[in-house]
Amino acid sequence: METNPTETAARLDATKVVHAVCSHDCPDSCGVLVTVDQLTGRAVKVQGDPSHPVTRGFLCGKVAKYLERVYSPDRLLYPMRRKKGVPKGPAGYGGVRGREADAFERISWDEALGEIAARLTKISAEFGPESVLPYSYAGTIGQLGYGSMDRRFFHRMGASQLARTICAEAGGVALKSVYGVKLGTVPQDFAHAGLVIAWGANIHGNNVHLWPFIEEARRRGARLVVIDPYKTRTAALADEHLAINPGTDAALALGLMHVILSMGLEDREYIAACTTGFEELKAHALRPEYSPESVAKATAIEAGTIVRLARAYAAAGRKNSVGPAVIRLNYGIQRSENGGTAARAVCMLPLLTGAWKYRGGGLQLSTSGSFKFNEDALQMPELMLASPLGRAARVVNMSQLGQALTSLGGDIKDGPRVKALFVYNSNPAAVAPNQNDVLHGMLREDLFTVVHEQFFTDTTDYADVLLPAPTFLEVKDVQGAYGHLFVQVNNRAIAPLGEARSNVAMFGELGRRMGFGEACFDDREDAMIDQALDTADPWLAGITREQLERVGHIPLQMPVNANGEVLPFSTAEWFRTPSGRGELTPVPVFAAPTESRANAAKGAYPLEFLPRKADNYMNSTFANIPLHQRMEARTAGVLEMHATDAASRKISTGDAVEVFNGRGSITLRALVNAQVSAGVVAARLDWNKLSADGVNVNALTSETLTDIGGGATFYSTLVEVRKGQAEIR
Numbered sequence: 001m002e003t004n005p006t007e008t009a010a011r012l013d014a015t016k017v018v019h020a021v022c023s024h025d026c027p028d029s030c031g032v033l034v035t036v037d038q039l040t041g042r043a044v045k046v047q048g049d050p051s052h053p054v055t056r057g058f059l060c061g062k063v064a065k066y067l068e069r070v071y072s073p074d075r076l077l078y079p080m081r082r083k084k085g086v087p088k089g090p091a092g093y094g095g096v097r098g099r100e101a102d103a104f105e106r107i108s109w110d111e112a113l114g115e116i117a118a119r120l121t122k123i124s125a126e127f128g129p130e131s132v133l134p135y136s137y138a139g140t141i142g143q144l145g146y147g148s149m150d151r152r153f154f155h156r157m158g159a160s161q162l163a164r165t166i167c168a169e170a171g172g173v174a175l176k177s178v179y180g181v182k183l184g185t186v187p188q189d190f191a192h193a194g195l196v197i198a199w200g201a202n203i204h205g206n207n208v209h210l211w212p213f214i215e216e217a218r219r220r221g222a223r224l225v226v227i228d229p230y231k232t233r234t235a236a237l238a239d240e241h242l243a244i245n246p247g248t249d250a251a252l253a254l255g256l257m258h259v260i261l262s263m264g265l266e267d268r269e270y271i272a273a274c275t276t277g278f279e280e281l282k283a284h285a286l287r288p289e290y291s292p293e294s295v296a297k298a299t300a301i302e303a304g305t306i307v308r309l310a311r312a313y314a315a316a317g318r319k320n321s322v323g324p325a326v327i328r329l330n331y332g333i334q335r336s337e338n339g340g341t342a343a344r345a346v347c348m349l350p351l352l353t354g355a356w357k358y359r360g361g362g363l364q365l366s367t368s369g370s371f372k373f374n375e376d377a378l379q380m381p382e383l384m385l386a387s388p389l390g391r392a393a394r395v396v397n398m399s400q401l402g403q404a405l406t407s408l409g410g411d412i413k414d415g416p417r418v419k420a421l422f423v424y425n426s427n428p429a430a431v432a433p434n435q436n437d438v439l440h441g442m443l444r445e446d447l448f449t450v451v452h453e454q455f456f457t458d459t460t461d462y463a464d465v466l467l468p469a470p471t472f473l474e475v476k477d478v479q480g481a482y483g484h485l486f487v488q489v490n491n492r493a494i495a496p497l498g499e500a501r502s503n504v505a506m507f508g509e510l511g512r513r514m515g516f517g518e519a520c521f522d523d524r525e526d527a528m529i530d531q532a533l534d535t536a537d538p539w540l541a542g543i544t545r546e547q548l549e550r551v552g553h554i555p556l557q558m559p560v561n562a563n564g565e566v567l568p569f570s571t572a573e574w575f576r577t578p579s580g581r582g583e584l585t586p587v588p589v590f591a592a593p594t595e596s597r598a599n600a601a602k603g604a605y606p607l608e609f610l611p612r613k614a615d616n617y618m619n620s621t622f623a624n625i626p627l628h629q630r631m632e633a634r635t636a637g638v639l640e641m642h643a644t645d646a647a648s649r650k651i652s653t654g655d656a657v658e659v660f661n662g663r664g665s666i667t668l669r670a671l672v673n674a675q676v677s678a679g680v681v682a683a684r685l686d687w688n689k690l691s692a693d694g695v696n697v698n699a700l701t702s703e704t705l706t707d708i709g710g711g712a713t714f715y716s717t718l719v720e721v722r723k724g725q726a727e728i729r
C-alpha cells in the first residue's frame with residue numbers, strides 16, 4: 001500500500017519524546033526515551049537514551065519491551081476491598097491466575113482512604129501506633145517513590161520504623177567501614193582496566209550496562225575473572241570462572257592478601273599515604289590459616305590458582321601491564337551469614353595494591369553515596385516527635401518479617417504485636433526469607449493489610465484493601481544511581497492508568513484523612529524534587545529541577561585530578577572514615593557459615609542451596625509477564641544440580657524432586673548440568689502462585705541475619721533433595 005507522505009508527517013508530529021528513568025532496583029538507572037502518541041496519550045515506544053554515557057542507547061531485555069508490562073491486561077487499576085467472608089490467601093479465589101480480582105470488590109478512592117484511615121486510627125489507639133508496620137523496598141528507586149511522603153506519613157503516625165536490610169545492608173555497612181562512603185570506580189572507566197574481577201557479581205544479568213566497558217577493555221587485552229559458585233552467563237563469557245564454595249569469600253580475599261604481602265607486592269607508598277591499620281592486617285593475613293593451601297581447602301579454588309590470581313592482581317596497573325585491576329563486587333557476596341566480613345575483606349584489596357591510583361582501577365560495589373539528596377527534608381524524621389508516641393518509634397528488621405508477624409511481641413523487642421501491615425514497593429510474600437512463617441503471619445485474620453501495587457502479586461493475595469500504583473512512565477521523580485554518577489529526572493510520560501496514584505499522592509492524601517495538619521502533606525512531586533535537590537553538597541550544587549527537565553541527566557560535579565580524571569580514593573582526601581583513611585582494622589576473620597557444608601556434617605541437610613535471581617526478572621517483578629516468562633523458560637520450576645549429587649540420589653534430568661530442610665519443602669524438576677559444583681544446588685526466584693506447591697525458594701531460606709548490618713542470608717541455606725513421589729505438571 002502506498003503511504004501518503006502528508007499523513008506520515010502528521011503522525012510524526014503527533015508524537016513527543018519524554019525523558020524518563022528506569023526506576024527498577026538496578027545499578028544502571030537507565031535514561032529512557034518514551035515516545036508518546038499525543039492523540040491517544042499512549043506510550044508507543046521505549047528506548048535507551050543514546051546521549052546517556054552509561055545507558056548508551058540500549059535497554060536490558062526486561063525493560064526493552066516495557067510496554068508489555070505497562071499495558072498488561074493484568075494491571076491493578078482500581079482500589080478494591082476484600083469481599084466479606086472471603087478468606088485471605090490464594091484459596092480466596094481458588095488460586096487460579098487471572099481470577100484474583102474475584103476475591104475483591106471495587107471501591108472508590110474515597111472509600112478506600114476512609115476505610116484505611118479509620119482502621120489505622122482505631123488500631124493505633126487500641127494497641128499503640130507501633131502496632132502499625134510499613135513494609136517497603138525498592139519497587140521504585142526514584143527518590144520520591146522510594147522514601148519521602150511515605151516516611152512522613154508513618155513518622156507522623158508513630159508507626160514502627162522498618163530497617164530496610166533485605167538487599168544491601170551488610171555490604172553497605174562493610175564498604176563504609178573501610179572507605180566511609182558508598183563510592184567506587186567510575187563505570188565508564190572499566191574500559192581502561194587490565195584485569196576485571198566480577199566477585200559475586202552477575203554483570204551480564206544484573207548490571208548489563210557495565211558490560212560494554214568491560215568488552216572494550218577486553219578488546220585491548222584485559223582479562224575477566226568471575227568468582228561465583230554458579231556459572232552465570234557472566235561466568236560463561238569470562239576468561240576464567242572460579243566456582244568458589246558459597247560463603248567463603250573472606251578466606252579467598254585473605255588468601256590473596258597472604259600471597260601479595262608475603263611476596264612484597266603491596267604498594268607501600270600508597271598504603272602509607274592512604275590507609276591505617278596496615279601492620280595489624282599484615283600480621284593477620286600472613287597467618288598459616290590464610291596460606292594458599294589452607295584457603296584452597298575452604299574455597300575449593302586450587303592453591304596454584306590463588307597464587308596466580310594474587311600475582312596478576314598485584315601486577316596489574318604496574319609497568320608494562322594492559323591496565324589496572326578493578327573489582328566489580330556485587331551484593332551476591334553478602335547474602336551470606338558472614339557476608340559483611342567477606343565484603344570488608346574484598347574491599348581492602350585495592351588499598352593494598354594502590355589500584356585506586358589508576359584510571360579504571362579500584363573497586364565498585366555501589367556509587368549511591370555520591371548522591372546526597374536532602375533525605376531529611378523528604379522524610380522528616382522529626383515528625384515522630386509530633387506523633388502520639390512523642391519519640392522515635394521502634395525499629396523492625398524487614399529480613400525478619402516472619403518473626404514480626406507471628407511472634408506475640410517476644411522477638412520484636414519493646415512494643416506491641418503487629419496489627420496492621422502496609423505494603424508498597426515490595427512483594428514480601430515472595431521475596432522475604434522463611435516464607436512459611438511470613439505467609440502464616442499474613443494469613444492472620446486479626447492483621448489489617450493494605451497493599452499498594454501495580455499487579456495482583458503474591459502479596460495482594462493477603463490484602464484487606466488494595467490500592468493501584470503507577471509504573472515509572474506514569475509518575476514524576478528524581479533519581480540517583482548505585483552504578484553510575486548521573487542525576488536524572490523522570491518526567492511523567494503518560495497519565496496514570498486507571499485510577500493509579502503515585503506513592504507521594506497516595507500517602508499525602510492518606511495523611512490528610514488521618515487528620516495530620518502539617519502543610520508538608522500537601523507537597524507534591526515538583527515541590528519535593530526541589531526539596532531533594534536543596535542540599536549543601538558540592539557534588540549536587542547548582543543542579544536544579546528545571547535544568548534536569550531540560551537535559552534529562554547531569555553528571556555529579558566530582559573532584560578531578562590534573563588530567564581531568566575522577567579517581568576515587570586515589571588520594572587521602574576521598575576517604576570519609578573517622579581516621580580520614582582507608583581502614584584496615586578491625587581485621588576481617590574468616591568463619592564458615594553455620595549453614596554451610598563445612599558445618600553440614602552435624603545436620604541432615606548436606607547441600608548448599610542458591611535461591612537465585614532471574615536474568616530476565618527483577619527479583620519478583622516481571623515474573624507474571626508472558627514475554628519474560630518465555631525468556632526464563634529454561635529454568636522455570638527447575639532445580640539445577642551436579643551429576644554427582646544427582647547420581648547418588650538416583651535422580652535424572654526431568655525427575656520431580658523435593659527440596660527440603662527444617663523450614664520447608666518445594667517441588668521442582670531436576671536439571672542435571674554443570675552450572676553448579678558438586679554439593680551445591682540452585683533454583684530461581686518465582687512467584688509463589690506460579691510454583692508447583694504455592695511457595696517458592698524462600699520457603700527454604702532463613703531469618704538468620706548477616707554478621708554486619710542485620711541483612712538477609714539467602715545464600716546460606718542448607719537443603720536435602722530427594723526424588724519426588726508425584727509427577728509435576
Ligand SMILES: Nc1nc2c(c(=O)[nH]1)N[C@H]1C(S)=C(S)[C@@H](COP(=O)(O)OP(=O)(O)OC[C@H]3O[C@@H](n4cnc5c(=O)[nH]c(N)nc54)[C@H](O)[C@@H]3O)O[C@H]1N2
Nearest residue numbers: 200202205206230246247330331332613615617618619715
Ligand atoms: N536481571 C536482574 N537484574 C537485577 C536483579 C534481578 O533480580 N534480575 N536484581 C537487582 C537487585 S535487587 C540487586 S541487589 C542487584 C545486585 O545483584 P547481585 O548482587 O549481582 O545479585 P545476586 O544475583 O544476588 O548475586 C550475584 C551473584 O553472586 C553469586 N553468589 C551467591 N553466593 C555467593 C558467595 O558466597 N560468594 C560469591 N563470590 N558469589 C556468590 C550468585 O550466584 C550470583 O550469581 O541486581 C539488580 N539487578
Ligand SMILES: Nc1nc2c(c(=O)[nH]1)N[C@H]1C(S)=C(S)[C@@H](COP(=O)(O)OP(=O)(O)OC[C@H]3O[C@@H](n4cnc5c(=O)[nH]c(N)nc54)[C@H](O)[C@@H]3O)O[C@H]1N2
Nearest residue numbers: 137138139167424425426427431452454469611619620621
Ligand atoms: N530467594 C531470594 N530472595 C530474594 C533475593 C534473592 O536473590 N533470592 N533478593 C533479595 C533482594 S536483593 C531484594 S532487593 C528483594 C527485593 O524485593 P522487592 O523490593 O519486594 O522487589 P520486587 O520483587 O521487585 O517487588 C517490588 C514490587 O513493587 C511494585 N512497585 C513498583 N513500583 C511501585 C510504585 O511506584 N509503587 C508501589 N506501591 N509499588 C510499586 C512492583 O509491582 C513489585 O511487585 O528481594 C530479596 N529476596
Ligand code: SF4
Nearest residue numbers: 022026029030060063
Ligand atoms: S532494569 Fe536496569 S538495565 Fe534494565 S532498563 Fe532498568 S536500569 Fe536499565
Ligand SMILES: [Mo]
Nearest residue numbers: 025166167168
Ligand atoms: Mo537487591
